[in-house]
Amino acid sequence: MLTLTKDRALALVLLIIVAVMWIESGDIRPPTSWQPYGSALFPRILLVVIGLLSLMILVRSLLIQVPERAGAKQLLKEWFQKRRVIVAIFLLFGLYAALLPVVGYIVATIGFLVASLALLMGINTRRKWVINLTLSFTLTLVIFVIFRHGLNVWLP
Amino acid sequence: MTNFFLQALAEVGTPSVLGLIVIGVLFGIVGGSIPGFTVTMAILVVFPFTFAMDPVSGVSLMVGVFVGGYSGGIVSGVMLGIPGTPSSITTVYDGYPMAQKGEPGRALGIGVMASFLGTIISVAVLVFFGPLIASFSMNFRPWEITALIVFALTLVAGLSNGALLKGLLAAALGLLITTVGYDRNSNLRFDFGIPALGSGFEILPVMIGIFAFSQLLGNIEKLKDEGSEAKNIDTNVLIPYGRIMKDMAGQKLNTLRSALIGSLVGALPGTGGTVANFLSYDQAKKFSRHPEEFGKGTPSGIVASEASNSAVAGGAFVPTLALGIPGDLPMAIMMGVLILHGITPGPMMFEQNPVLVGAIYASLLIGAVVMVLCNLLLVRWFAKISLIPQQILVPVVLMLCAIGAYALNNNLFDIWVLFIFGIIGYLLWKAEVPLTPLILGVVLGNNLERQLFRALELNESWLTFLTRPLSALFLALAVASIIFSLYQDRKIQRSKTAAQQENL
Numbered sequence: 022m023l024t025l026t027k028d029r030a031l032a033l034v035l036l037i038i039v040a041v042m043w044i045e046s047g048d049i050r051p052p053t054s055w056q057p058y059g060s061a062l063f064p065r066i067l068l069v070v071i072g073l074l075s076l077m078i079l080v081r082s083l084l085i086q087v088p089e090r091a092g093a094k095q096l097l098k099e100w101f102q103k104r105r106v107i108v109a110i111f112l113l114f115g116l117y118a119a120l121l122p123v124v125g126y127i128v129a130t131i132g133f134l135v136a137s138l139a140l141l142m143g144i145n146t147r148r149k150w151v152i153n154l155t156l157s158f159t160l161t162l163v164i165f166v167i168f169r170h171g172l173n174v175w176l177p
Numbered sequence: 178m179t180n181f182f183l184q185a186l187a188e189v190g191t192p193s194v195l196g197l198i199v200i201g202v203l204f205g206i207v208g209g210s211i212p213g214f215t216v217t218m219a220i221l222v223v224f225p226f227t228f229a230m231d232p233v234s235g236v237s238l239m240v241g242v243f244v245g246g247y248s249g250g251i252v253s254g255v256m257l258g259i260p261g262t263p264s265s266i267t268t269v270y271d272g273y274p275m276a277q278k279g280e281p282g283r284a285l286g287i288g289v290m291a292s293f294l295g296t297i298i299s300v301a302v303l304v305f306f307g308p309l310i311a312s313f314s315m316n317f318r319p320w321e322i323t324a325l326i327v328f329a330l331t332l333v334a335g336l337s338n339g340a341l342l343k344g345l346l347a348a349a350l351g352l353l354i355t356t357v358g359y360d361r362n363s364n365l366r367f368d369f370g371i372p373a374l375g376s377g378f379e380i381l382p383v384m385i386g387i388f389a390f391s392q393l394l395g396n397i398e399k400l401k402d403e404g405s406e407a408k409n410i411d412t413n414v415l416i417p418y419g420r421i422m423k424d425m426a427g428q429k430l431n432t433l434r435s436a437l438i439g440s441l442v443g444a445l446p447g448t449g450g451t452v453a454n455f456l457s458y459d460q461a462k463k464f465s466r467h468p469e470e471f472g473k474g475t476p477s478g479i480v481a482s483e484a485s486n487s488a489v490a491g492g493a494f495v496p497t498l499a500l501g502i503p504g505d506l507p508m509a510i511m512m513g514v515l516i517l518h519g520i521t522p523g524p525m526m527f528e529q530n531p532v533l534v535g536a537i538y539a540s541l542l543i544g545a546v547v548m549v550l551c552n553l554l555l556v557r558w559f560a561k562i563s564l565i566p567q568q569i570l571v572p573v574v575l576m577l578c579a580i581g582a583y584a585l586n587n588n589l590f591d592i593w594v595l596f597i598f599g600i601i602g603y604l605l606w607k608a609e610v611p612l613t614p615l616i617l618g619v620v621l622g623n624n625l626e627r628q629l630f631r632a633l634e635l636n637e638s639w640l641t642f643l644t645r646p647l648s649a650l651f652l653a654l655a656v657a658s659i660i661f662s663l664y665q666d667r668k669i670q671r672s673k674t675a676a677q678q679e680n681l
Contacts, residue, residue: 031608035346042353042367050364058633060364063626064356067349074346081342106401107394111600114575118592121583130576137572141397152569160573164580172229174584 025093028082035075039068106140113137126176130161185535188233189543197234198540201241202547203555208242209249210563211570212259213396216246216450217506221385222574224514225581232518232533237540239514243507244296244544247450247487248552251288253563255281256414261563264450264486267458271471271478278474282414282556286421287476288483289552291432294425295484296545298436299443299491303498304538306444310499311524319632320642324651326625329446329502331655334614335662343610344662350605351618352625354378361627373590378598380513382582382591384616386598388506389578391606393571400567414556424476431461431477432484439485443492446617449505450486457485491541497522498534502621506613509620517585 023029046068052059090096101108117133124132134157142149168174188194201223208219223242227235250265255272268288275284317325330352334344357367358377368374425432435457442453461481462471471478493508501523503509515522520530527534552559582595606612632641643649 027608031605031610045367045369049366056362057637058630060360060362060366063629064353064366067353067356070349071346071353074342074349078342078346104398106397107603110394110397110571110575111596111603114579114596114599117576117579118589118596121579121592122589126580130580134572134576137575138569141568141571142566156569156573160576164577167226168580168584172226172584174229175587176580177583177589 023083024087024090025096026082026087028078032075032079032082035071036079039072039075043068109140110137113140121177127161127165130164131157134161181531182535182538185233185532186539188532189237189536189539194234194237194540195543197230197238198241198543199547199551201238201243202245202544202551205242205245205247206249206252206548206551206559207245207562209246209265210252210261210559211565212253212257212261212563213392213399213567214570215262215392216243216249216264217388217510218392218574219246219249220507220510221389222577222581224381224510225577225584227514228517228584232515232520232530233536235514235518236533236536239511240537240540241544241547243490243511244487244541244548245551246507247296247490248289248292248483248548249559250486251285251292251483251552252556252559255284255288256560257563262450264454264489265482266451267454267482268479268486270458270482271474271476272482274472274474275476275479280417280474282416283420283424283476284474284479285414285556286416286418286553287424287479289549290421290425291428291435291480291483292487292552293545293549294432295436295439295487296490296541296548298433298484299440299488300538300541300545301491302437302440302444302488303491303494303541307495307499307534308527310495311527314500314524317524317647318645319628319635320645320648321651322628323625323632324642324648324655325500326502326621326628328651328655328658329496329504330614330617330621332446332658333504333617334611335658335665340609340611341659341662341666343608344614345659347605347610347612348614348618351615351620352622354383354619355622356626361630378594379582379585379591380619381517381585382595383598383619384510384513385578385582386595387602387605387612387616387619389574390599391602391612393567393574394603395606396567397571414560416553416556425480428476428480431464431480434464435461435481435484436488439488440492440495442485443489444495444504446496446502446504449493449507450489453485453489454482457481494537494541498526498537499524501526501624503617506616509616512620 046061046064049059049061113133113136117129120129120132135153138153138157142153144150165176168176204223205216205219208214209216219242220239223238227238230238246262247264250261251268251272253259253261254265254268255276258269258273260266260269272284272288330348331345334348335341355377358375359365365375438457438460439453442456443449458478458481461477462468465471465477467475493504497503497508497512501521503512512522520526520533578595579592582591583589585591602612605615642652
């Protein structure tokens with residue numbers, strides 16, 4: 022069983038993407054007499070380049086000996102565990118994007134700031150809570166006022 | 178030339194635009210002085226605020242951020258011993274020791290003055306070479322432009338931290354991103370049945386996503402590894418003006434040399450402030466009569482570093498304005514700003530928008546003056562602000578990125594684009610893929626495709642790219658840059674294995 026490394030994972034994922042996009046590029050309108058090169062040529066050239074480079078990275082990574090490690094599943098699990106905070110921030114951001122149109126800018130933004138500040142700063146002292154809440158509320162409102170009244174941009 | 182410059186000066190000289198330059202400089206210094214925030218991030222955060230402005234106001238604000246940002250590294254470098262941006266690493270070498278010897282004010286003053294002179298000299302370089310290169314490149318036809326873009330991409334890919342394959346891969350991925358949506362012939366590509374993909378990805382959310390998430394979350398990871406300790410720093414700094422003037426009087430040649438190195442490095446694609454300050458520091462040391470003093474708190478070291486990194490600002494505008502090809506990340510974003518305001522950077526800009534070009538010159542000059550005043554008067558505050566912990570900074574900046582992406586078109590889809598490319602950027606960064614070539618690819622992709630096919634429509638033979646002398650030259654340079662970085666990679670690998678064998 023081959024050990025998963027950064028380079029191998031990168032190359033494999035990219036090769037899959039190249040394959041999917043190559044198939045999808047079949048849907049692009051074919052060349053005509055007045056468009057002799059067609060719209061698929063440029064992306065296909067890029068896909069070939071990306072595919073070749075990924076293959077080269079894959080081959081090179083296979084030539085380098087790496088110490089045997091646990092299986093891919095185990096490695097991915099460890100990777101995520103080590104980066105729990107990062108994953109949580111991504112999730113919070115996704116939630117923020119999803120809630121913006123539903124609850125509006127002010128509520129969603131205050132929610133996002135309070136939650137992510139609490140996650141990163143911790144909530145073990147009263148001082149941290151004070152900083153967190155003051156910052157979240159004032160900043161949200163200041164940005165709202167600047168965009169709505171200063172720049173005439175309507176926020177959701 | 179003087180005519181349009183005066184006209185531009187009149188436009189930039191209005192109170193509202195001057196106010197924007199001051200805000201930009203202040204924000205740039207703050208951004209530059211917070212370690213791990215970088216000039217690029219400062220520009221990205223300010224960018225959305227320019228959407229509703231007229232081009233001159235928007236560009237002036239952004240130029241202010243540039244000038245402030247490149248000088249902002251001095252504060253944290255001198256006071257904390259941490260470079261605020263990678264472009265001020267060598268400032269720390271001599272600025273911090275000088276501050277430790279009880280002269281932080283002197284170190285800051287020298288740095289700020291060097292920054293100021295560096296910016297001014299680089300503007301002179303820009304004013305002189307910008308139009309010259311632009312008028313030369315007016316003769317470029319689609320073949321030359323195609324070849325030049327290819328050369329710029331391979332150069333940037335090869336220069337990114339000794340990983341040529343991944344650099345090229347990143348550039349190609351960046352180009353591929355631009356092929357999503359309707360193309361120049363109104364043919365739909367890669368929409369995967371999702372209607373929102375039909376209009377393709379906006380450059381801005383893609384750039385912010387790729388750059389900001391990897392950078393900010395990387396900062397958080399670093400924090401975890403190193404553990405954060407609160408530093409207690411005396412921010413009460415006195416500036417000894419007389420002493421600084423005396424110091425600077427002895428640094429004329431060093432200032433000029435460093436500023437020219439900075440301008441030149443800034444004008445080359447793929448380099449920027451980080452390379453400039455190392456190169457110029459090294460040169461200053463070689464030319465110095467007292468090289469042994471470097472690293473122990475000599476004014477020459479601070480001057481070499483700060484004059485060169487500030488000069489990058491002016492130099493980097495040369496290829497962006499004259500050729501329409503940005504050399505580094507901040508410039509790629511600056512180009513995004515210009516495009517957003519309906520201006521296509523390139524040789525035509527000097528003819529079609531001379532006032533805007535003049536406004537860039539004028540804001541650089543005014544920005545430099547404002548930068549000196551702000552730094553000298555408000556140094557205590559900047560030192561305090563630079564202590565803002567990443568834990569607070571990251572959520573705030575992410576929120577600003579989201580709002581910025583949304584404000585672009587009042588479109589929620591752009592926030593999702595930001596999010597998706599945030600994840601992609603973070604994962605690529607984790608896989609050690611350099612992100613600068615990718616972002617450059619995103620900025621240049623549409624133009625590359627347009628020029629390539631215009632060339633082929635004019636003459637269907639691909640060989641034309643090799644029979645036209647200039648286009649052949651650019652392609653040869655592209656190949657040469659690949660070979661050179663292959664050679665560099667080898668050398669790095671060899672020294673790595675040698676080091677490993679020694680350890681065994």
